Amino acid sequence: MKLDDPRIKRIIRERSLSFCLECGKCSASCPRMLTGKEYSPRLLAQKLITEPEDEAFIENSVWECLTCGMCEERCPSGVAYSRFILDMRTLLAGTKGLKGYRSHDGALHSWMRLMTSPDLEQNRLDWIGPELRVAGSGPLAFFTGCAPYFDVFFSWIEVDTLSIARDSIRLLNFLDLVPVVLGEERCCGHDLLWTGDRENFETLCRQNYEEFKAAGVREVVVSCPECYQVLSQFMPQVIPGFDLKITLLMELLDREIRKGGLSFQPLPRRVTYQDPCRLGRMSGRYQVPRTLLSLIPELTLAEMENSGRSAVCCGNNGFINCDLYSKRIQVERLKEAKATRAELLVTACPKCMIHLTCAMRDPLRQGSLALPIRDLANVLAGQIEWSGGEAPVGPRPR
Amino acid sequence: MARVNLLGICCSWSPFACYNAAGMARMELPSNFDLIRVMCIGRINQALILRAFEYGADGVILLECQDEDCRYGPGPEVGHNNVQRVRKLLHLLGIGQKRLVEKNFAANEREELVAALWEFARDMEAMGTNPAKPSQEREGP
Numbered sequence: 001m002k003l004d005d006p007r008i009k010r011i012i013r014e015r016s017l018s019f020c021l022e023c024g025k026c027s028a029s030c031p032r033m034l035t036g037k038e039y040s041p042r043l044l045a046q047k048l049i050t051e052p053e054d055e056a057f058i059e060n061s062v063w064e065c066l067t068c069g070m071c072e073e074r075c076p077s078g079v080a081y082s083r084f085i086l087d088m089r090t091l092l093a094g095t096k097g098l099k100g101y102r103s104h105d106g107a108l109h110s111w112m113r114l115m116t117s118p119d120l121e122q123n124r125l126d127w128i129g130p131e132l133r134v135a136g137s138g139p140l141a142f143f144t145g146c147a148p149y150f151d152v153f154f155s156w157i158e159v160d161t162l163s164i165a166r167d168s169i170r171l172l173n174f175l176d177l178v179p180v181v182l183g184e185e186r187c188c189g190h191d192l193l194w195t196g197d198r199e200n201f202e203t204l205c206r207q208n209y210e211e212f213k214a215a216g217v218r219e220v221v222v223s224c225p226e227c228y229q230v231l232s233q234f235m236p237q238v239i240p241g242f243d244l245k246i247t248l249l250m251e252l253l254d255r256e257i258r259k260g261g262l263s264f265q266p267l268p269r270r271v272t273y274q275d276p277c278r279l280g281r282m283s284g285r286y287q288v289p290r291t292l293l294s295l296i297p298e299l300t301l302a303e304m305e306n307s308g309r310s311a312v313c314c315g316n317n318g319f320i321n322c323d324l325y326s327k328r329i330q331v332e333r334l335k336e337a338k339a340t341r342a343e344l345l346v347t348a349c350p351k352c353m354i355h356l357t358c359a360m361r362d363p364l365r366q367g368s369l370a371l372p373i374r375d376l377a378n379v380l381a382g383q384i385e386w387s388g389g390e391a392p393v394g395p396r397p398r
Numbered sequence: 399m400a401r402v403n404l405l406g407i408c409c410s411w412s413p414f415a416c417y418n419a420a421g422m423a424r425m426e427l428p429s430n431f432d433l434i435r436v437m438c439i440g441r442i443n444q445a446l447i448l449r450a451f452e453y454g455a456d457g458v459i460l461l462e463c464q465d466e467d468c469r470y471g472p473g474p475e476v477g478h479n480n481v482q483r484v485r486k487l488l489h490l491l492g493i494g495q496k497r498l499v500e501k502n503f504a505a506n507e508r509e510e511l512v513a514a515l516w517e518f519a520r521d522m523e524a525m526g527t528n529p530a531k532p533s534q535e536r537e538g539p
Contacts, residue, residue: 091520105445110452114491119529121492152486155446 007091012049015084019077020045026071026081031313032064038200039064041071041081041104056082062088063100064321067194068313069281082282086194093196100195100320104153108191108319111149115186116203124148125183132169141217142169142179143231144226147350148186159357161350167381168249174384175256179221182211190226190278193234194247194318205238212244215251219245219253223377225279225349232283247300248279250288250348250376257295263387266298267379271382272342274356275311276349289348289376296383302340304333312336314352315359330359334369345373402430402456402522406515407446409439411469413461413503416511425512428519439463440473447484451493455532457522459499461511467504474502493530496521 012018026041027033033040044061047054051139065085072081077169092099102109114120128134129147134142147161172179189204212220222228236242256262273293280283286308293301306312315330316322334356337345347353353373360370400512408414412434420427436442439462450458462483465474477500485495501514 003497102445103442105449105450107443109449110445111487111491113452113532114448114493114530116532119531122490123492124490148490149487152483152490155483230429339495 001161003100008048008052008088011084011087011091015080015087016078017045018049020049020079021077022046023076025074025076026079029070029310030075031068031070031315031329032066032325034326035332037064037323037325041065044309045079045081046249057249059092059096059099059167062092066313066315066317066321066326068277068317070277070310072311072342073281073309089194089196090198093191093198098196101323103316103319103322106144107153108149108243109195109197112146112187112189112192112204113197113200116200116207118207120186122184124185127166128169128181130165133178134169135174135178136180137215137217137246138180139216139218140172140177140179141212141215142172142181143188143214143220143222143224143227144181144185145222145227145350150350154354154358157354157357159350159354161353163376164223164350164375164377167375167377168221170378171249171253171384172221173212174381175252180215180217181281184213186211186213187226188230190230190311191318193230195320202233202238205235209235209239209242213284219246219247220248221247223249223348223375224351225276225283225285226351229278229282248283248285248288248382250292252287253380254292257292261387264296264383265385267296267383268298268342270300270340270342271344271346271379272302272304272337272340273307274314274337274345274347274352275333276347276352277313278316279348280308280311282338284299289346292376292380293346296379303340304336304340306336314349314355315316316355317351322398326355327359327362330356331365331369334359334371337371338369343372344379345371346376346379347373348376350375401430402519402525403454404439404457404459404519404522405455406433406459406461407439407442407450408433408461409463409473410435410437412463412467412505412507413486413511415505416503416508419508420512421463423508425508427512431515431519437465438470438520439469440468440470440476442477442480444480444484444487446452446520447480448487449500450472451488451497451528451530452532454528456528457499457518457525458504459515461514464503464504470486484538491530493528494525496535497525497528513538 038335067082189201193201232246290313315326481500
């Protein structure tokens with residue numbers, strides 16, 4: 001990196017970094033800084049503009065960010081901080097190699113790169129039982145993401161992210177939609193993208209797009225917010241003439257429910273909701289999950305102290321730099337959830353589920369943070385029914 | 399037959415003593431075989447095994463001490479657990495689970511070790527190259 005590298009100048013310009021007023025709202029709201037990490041978004045912006053010779057500081061800071069978007073939310077000048085971090089990581093990875101401490105020794109990134117193989121022959125559909133109706137080709141597809149891999153790798157914390165995929169397909173089947181589930185679907189590439197590996201990310205994008213095209217898919221339903229962000233915002237940048245419609249499962253449900261005929265069985269529970277960063281701040285979906293939860297009779301939604309636009313990150317992103325500060329963020333977040341006296345923590349992202357479950361299981365906390373955690377799709381699939389006693393079109397989930 | 403890349407991850411105690419003795423006795427080993435020496439097979443985690451495949455290995459063999467011989471205690475047990483779990487990931491990825499081999503040796507079993515390596519090389523050559531090889535390799539940290 002040179003002082004006057006035109007690529008850095010371009011990133012500063014494109015991401016509006018020079019609009020920074022040094023007001024410090026970003027640092028004051030950064031979950032990493034609030035938990036004591038020596039990392040300051042404001043200082044990084046200032047150094048990059050006024051002291052770019054402090055390369056060590058800049059490089060370290062660029063890899064420290066959680067890219068949760070909280071700073072961006074608070075910034076009065078409209079600095080696109082997360083995209084700035086993304087651009088800087090891509091640039092630094094290209095010139096100085098991939099950095100950032102990979103959690104789990106990079107196992108997740110390894111399997112994501114292994115998936116770029118053109119001759120891949122995965123066995124990833126073992127979880128689809130006879131109770132689920134799926135198709136090999138057709139206009140509508142469901143994107144599973146890395147769930148089959150997560151459940152094997154994270155078996156020791158007993159997360160069941162495949163239940164999200166199963167329940168999503170149950171919900172689609174309930175609406176009489178039979179989605180295509182690809183046997184050679186690959187990781188969406190979210191984690192590779194956000195850790196600077198643009199090359200492999202683009203390969204995954206192209207391969208997934210080709211697989212969808214080969215199966216005659218025109219619309220892809222996604223449940224995971226990270227996959228949604230990648231497929232709807234980044235994939236069109238990579239694929240010229242991108243013509244797939246990307247739909248969030250919860251929005252499809254919201255639309256179908258508005259048509260009438262659907263209702264939910266009562267769930268007498270007090271629940272709280274964790275806004276995933278990729279769904280809330282990055283895609284602007286705050287209301288849909290809350291609307292869907294509010295449709296369930298007898299369910300009380302108790303909001304956490306920080307929710308919606310100011311929801312705190314689940315502590316980690318892209319499986320890099322999980323450290324004691326990540327843990328502190330998670331502990332604080334779980335304490336907030338506990339403070340709502342909720343009996344169930346609902347989230348909409350498998351990563352939130354993994355990271356928060358991991359923190360809950362800390363043996364030194366002796367279960368004081370433990371709280372049942374389920375995905376929105378799980379909760380909805382458990383309660384949905386046809387109202388008015390009509391014969392259901394599709395099989396009832398569960 | 400296609401040339402395959404073979405990697406051995408070898409505990410520094412019993413299996414390496416065998417490997418060393420085999421070398422001293424000038425016993426022939428497969429030419430496409432590379433060895434990584436670690437202090438204990440308990441040092442190896444799932445990520446390191448996966449990374450071997452990411453970096454282009456067609457077969458990986460873990461050379462371990464026998465369970466009761468571990469100088470540190472739980473080494474071989476950690477090795478068994480990792481192999482069990484990585485095999486499930488390899489299955490998902492469509493990389494044959496047989497591409498990951500686990501063998502244990504006592505310190506005096508140099509002939510057995512050399513025979514195991516040749517058998518490993520033959521099996522991998524019969525299976526051919528690994529279908530799931532990344533199209534481009536990137537250096538990790």
